[in-house]
Amino acid sequence: MTDVTDAVLGRMERLEWLMSQAAAAQGASALVAEDLLLEEQIRKFGPTFLAKYNTHLFSQAYEDAAISEIFARIGTRHKTFIEIGVEDGSENTTRLLLMLGWKGVWIEGNAGFYNRITDTFANEIASGQLQAIHAMAEPDTVQSLIDSANLGPEVDLLSVDIDQHTSHVFRAIQTSARAACVEYNAHFPPAVDYEVPYVPGAAWNGTNWFGASLKRLEVIAAGKDLSLVGCDLMGINAFFVRNDLTEDRFPKPFTAGHHYQPPRYQLIRPHRGHRKLSGEEARTMPR
Numbered sequence: 345m346t347d348v349t350d351a352v353l354g355r356m357e358r359l360e361w362l363m364s365q366a367a368a369a370q371g372a373s374a375l376v377a378e379d380l381l382l383e384e385q386i387r388k389f390g391p392t393f394l395a396k397y398n399t400h401l402f403s404q405a406y407e408d409a410a411i412s413e414i415f416a417r418i419g420t421r422h423k424t425f426i427e428i429g430v431e432d433g434s435e436n437t438t439r440l441l442l443m444l445g446w447k448g449v450w451i452e453g454n455a456g457f458y459n460r461i462t463d464t465f466a467n468e469i470a471s472g473q474l475q476a477i478h479a480m481a482e483p484d485t486v487q488s489l490i491d492s493a494n495l496g497p498e499v500d501l502l503s504v505d506i507d508q509h510t511s512h513v514f515r516a517i518q519t520s521a522r523a524a525c526v527e528y529n530a531h532f533p534p535a536v537d538y539e540v541p542y543v544p545g546a547a548w549n550g551t552n553w554f555g556a557s558l559k560r561l562e563v564i565a566a567g568k569d570l571s572l573v574g575c576d577l578m579g580i581n582a583f584f585v586r587n588d589l590t591e592d593r594f595p596k597p598f599t600a601g602h603h604y605q606p607p608r609y610q611l612i613r614p615h616r617g618h619r620k621l622s623g624e625e626a627r628t629m630p631r
Contacts, residue, residue, distance in 0.1 A: 378611050381577060389595040394574030394583055402439035402620060405578045405612055407525055411437070411501065414523050414573075417593040418585060421522060424448050424499040426490055428481045428513060429506040432460035434623050437503040437525055437581075446500075447473050449493040453480035453506075464627045481506060483516040483542065490519050501525065505581075507548035511539040511556030515564045523585050524570055530579030532557030534604035558582055559600040571598035578612060579605040 378398060386393050397409035423441075425448035430436040438448060442465075452458050458478040468474035475493045479485065502521035504514045510527050531552040532538055539556035548554045556564075561582050562572045570584035573594035582603070585594065595602070621629065 374611070375616065378577070381608075385577065389574075392593060392595050394594060395576045398577075398616060400616075402435060402443075403437055404435050405576050405580050407437045407503075407576065407581055408440045410574065410576060410581070410583055411441070411523070411525060414583060414585060415500070418522065418589040420500050422496070422498065422500050424495050425501040425503065426493075426495065426499050426517075426519065426521070427451070427503040428486065429453075429504065429510075430457070430461070432457040432623065433465055434460075434626065435620065437505070438501065441501065442468060442474060445473075447495075448499070448501075449475040449477060449490065449495060451477045451479060451481050451486075451489055453478070460623060464623045466627070481513050482544065483509070483512045486513050486516050487518050490517065495519070498522070508540060508546055508554050509542055511560055511564060512542045514561070515567075520568070521570070521586070522589060523583070524565065524568075525581050525583055526561055526565075527555060527580060528558045528561050528575070528582045529555040530558070530575075530605065530607040532559075534558055534600040537563060557600070558604050562598075562600045572600065572603055573598060575603050575605040577605060578609055579607040580609070 382396065382398055386396055394413055395406060395410050397413065398406055400406050400408040402408060423446040425438045425441055425446055427436060427438045427448065428451045430450040430452050433439055433450065442448065450461060452461065455478065458476060461476045462469060465474055465476070469476055477489055477492070479489055481489060498520040500522050502517065502524040504510050505527040506513060514526055536557045537559040539560045540554055558575070565572060565584045569587045571587050571590050572582060573585045573590060574583045575581065590598065
């Protein structure tokens with residue numbers, strides 16, 4: 345019986361090894377495909393293509409790289425940010441900026457996430473570098489929440505990602521931003537100007553019916569003197585820059601039809617490089 349058991353266990357171990365190798369190969373193939381896609385996009389848009397670096401430290405997708413590229417081109421003025429919808433701060437759009445010494449406010453409606461933020465980023469909060477606000481950002485309340493942080497009438501970066509009602513909250517914000525990162529719903533074709541109607545208290549149900557089309561965000565941003573300068577490869581985030589700062593720094597025309605990227609959410613995984621810092625590691629790391 346022992347010999348049989350050992351043989352069975354041996355086959356299981358080999359099967360597990362083969363499965364791990366297959367998963368690794370699949371991950372490697374996905375990264376190769378992603379790199380080929382990136383090469384194609386650079387050929388299409390030229391050297392000013394915004395999302396041309398497949399790298400990140402803390403962002404879910406490659407927002408870290410795109411945002412860094414924006415400010416490498418337009419420069420910084422205040423080194424301040426507003427981010428609405430940050431979860432627990434371990435994987436969001438402005439954490440890298442925070443680590444680089446920027447100052448800003450995070451607005452998060454989930455109590456559990458907020459509590460982890462206040463624990464992990466206690467030092468930054470105590471120093472005044474980061475303000476964490478526990479509140480649901482709604483169109484009629486978001487500006488008062490921002491005003492309470494006293495960041496002034498203009499920030500360098502505004503980020504909005506709250507799934508269901510992102511566009512409604514984005515429209516309601518009066519604080520000027522030199523650049524913005526806003527989630528769009530890539531399931532809507534780029535010619536469609538549409539946003540899911542605002543329903544107080546409604547939350548995303550996990551389907552493809554949420555948020556707003558890229559065209560609708562283009563229209564909203566135009567009312568804020570912002571131009572659509574690019575989207576990430578995953579079809580998740582749209583990036584905007586203030587009109588007077590675009591010049592020849594980004595691919596034209598600044599339209600949804602030109603910059604649209606379809607939903608490629610599968611590219612979010614596998615994660616490139618080493619694992620991200622855990623909350624405990626972030627809390628105890630030297631600043």
